[in-house]
Amino acid sequence: MKRKTSTRSLADRGYPAGRFSGGLLLLILAGGCGSVLWEPGYEPARQKAVREQRRLLVAFVSGFNEDCGRMDREVLADGDIRRLIGEYVPVRLDTALHPRLAEQYGVDRLPAFYIVRPDGSVAGCRSGVMDVETFRAFLIRNRYE
Numbered sequence: 001m002k003r004k005t006s007t008r009s010l011a012d013r014g015y016p017a018g019r020f021s022g023g024l025l026l027l028i029l030a031g032g033c034g035s036v037l038w039e040p041g042y043e044p045a046r047q048k049a050v051r052e053q054r055r056l057l058v059a060f061v062s063g064f065n066e067d068c069g070r071m072d073r074e075v076l077a078d079g080d081i082r083r084l085i086g087e088y089v090p091v092r093l094d095t096a097l098h099p100r101l102a103e104q105y106g107v108d109r110l111p112a113f114y115i116v117r118p119d120g121s122v123a124g125c126r127s128g129v130m131d132v133e134t135f136r137a138f139l140i141r142n143r144y145e
Contacts, residue, residue, distance in 0.1 A: 036085050038092040045091035049118050056116040057088035060095050060107045067129045068111045078132050084139040115142040
């Protein structure tokens with residue numbers, strides 16, 4: 001039996017525009033990150049970091065960047081890395097959705113990781129693909145300086 005397909009868009013069928021694409025983007029952003037509990041947005045993460053006097057870990061990524069996927073699979077999935085990230089207030093931002101923040105931080109290569117003190121100053125930054133040892137050293141070196 002041949003299945004009937006509709007040429008009407010989801011918006012034509014009464015669904016709010018972007019409802020499903022946003023959910024898909026959230027799945028893409030969260031995928032491959034093991035048990036890292038990323039904050040839902042930059043401002044809530046920043047406020048939490050200030051309130052708890054912890055450092056903010058800002059990860060700039062793109063769902064279409066091969067290097068970001070590689071970091072997810074090879075580095076962010078590592079248990080020790082996830083534990084170290086848990087010492088920070090982590091937030092993951094897609095540069096397509098947050099171009100002003102990416103520009104403000106000076107992101108020129110993905111993935112890009114910034115460690116930000118509660119006062120807003122940048123303690124450290126690294127961009128591009130890193131192996132587990134390099135990323136571990138970056139997180140350890142910048143957690144208390």
